[in-house]
Amino acid sequence: MESIAKQLITLAVRAPSGHNTQPWQFSVEQDTVRIYPDLSRRLPVVDPDDHALFISLGCALENLVIAAAHQGLAAGVDYFPSDEPEECLRVRLSEDADEETDALFQAIPERQSNRGTYDGRAIDDSDLARLMDAHFRDSVKVRAFRVGHPDIEPIIGFVREGNIAQFNDPAFVAELVSWIRFTRREVSDRQDGLAAVALGFPAVPRWLGRWIMTTLVRPEGEAARQEKAIRSSSLLLLFIARGNDKQHWVDVGRSFERIALTATSLGIAHAHVNMPCEVAPIRRRLAVHLGLDDGEQPLLLIRLGHVRKRLPTSPRRPVERVMREP
Template identity: 45%
Template structure:
């Protein structure tokens, strides 16, 4: 029997997963030898993630964290995408004691991994470490394409800038971003979620000042300039794509990305999302066509390189995310 204390410890690992705007769109249900991860649609992002693919990718990241941590507790995990009698899609992480299980070497990276949205150094990633990133996962239906150096990234950059401009010209996008932006450290700690203003290149400030700034001083052009500088300073980009654009493959992509992110953490390589081209359907289609991605749907774009650490994003308490029986 696996006691509730062990299951709650595993949930603590799960909630360290990344999520869009740090919305933490998950709920956990503890069963006999099982943790179920349900989507919390109250924390969805209907503007940038209208089909919820980013939400389920985040749930896949959380599931992989739990699976990795379970190995350090002598538990063998089995992850399955399920649907309940109430037609609720969820992820089942079934756990079974196994004295022969090998501890996953990525477990120590879970609680120190972070998304670093700052500017990276002008420094290349060694070829052997690039290969380690590319080979960090093996999930059926998930592919990754790597673009290194300014020449290769130049092929992707116009799609990034176009999507960023489109989003910052959309009032609803700005309102959604404001909903999840925490303009002061105090506000971030109080809410336990969201993006710190520092992540957007802004200083800490009162919320009313930040809201005014975002609405009137930050423009599509200024964001395009900022993203251009961030991309030019990156060592490379990795584009994650799936063979089937459905929940099962979104979860697999999340699991794959989490292993990539934890491997990068162990290697001292920074990473951050550049998902805008994948969030805009028409631009996503144009990107897939330009790269000749026959039979693949690109859903996640990551930049990587080397940088200093950033302030860690807040997380809600475990008690807040576990459904009561």
């Protein structure tokens, strides 16, 4: 079982994470996999309470659960069990999975965040229904906003405000720059972060990339670029946690990953436009605008649509670099 568990981790690490920080570690002991938060990879500016970090752990967990089912294994999940010496998600593997996950499993290595401009084609109602059906956790709500419908305009406005607030913050820009890999050598050496080519930039020396990001990239221009990207898309999906704690954050990640993998299986691209969820005052105003109940938090916003070409996939660290002794 241990060898199978290690194979599952090679798919778990294909999960998305903020700035592609890959903030996870794993251990394997007989039939048990533990997923630990790697706080050395947190983003203190954009994610000061670490909710996005735990959303990323949820994505990795869901990949592991799906891959286990594909191997005929059921995965029982314990959230942060009190009998563990360290905070972790504990997954116990056993025989006789009862879920068909082939399409989701096949999508794991294909899924990517495509930050390019989409082609504007609408998502079919049948495909939208499949996307919404992929969401299955009672602790999370998902709201859809179609591009072209009046309901989306205030959401685009919140994205614009979030963009401007973030790019007016030198600490945000510095943190973002620290995770951009401007050259192919940086991508190869680090195997994490945001490859410049995936952001639409040419490969340039780090000093030049830093100068471009701090001098030429302006808040209003970035906001306009993101608005153009949204209007080229078909749909926005907003993930709302029904509570504001780590278990709810993990469940947001699990729900998001199911939908992202379903989208991939349908040939639909996705990318984060999470700015209004990352700036706390704007997130609170967004919750009021949506009439959310007390305690509900809008934590993740993505756009979906069709693309004519894939972008290069983001790098991942090899499994041996995220493994620890049990």
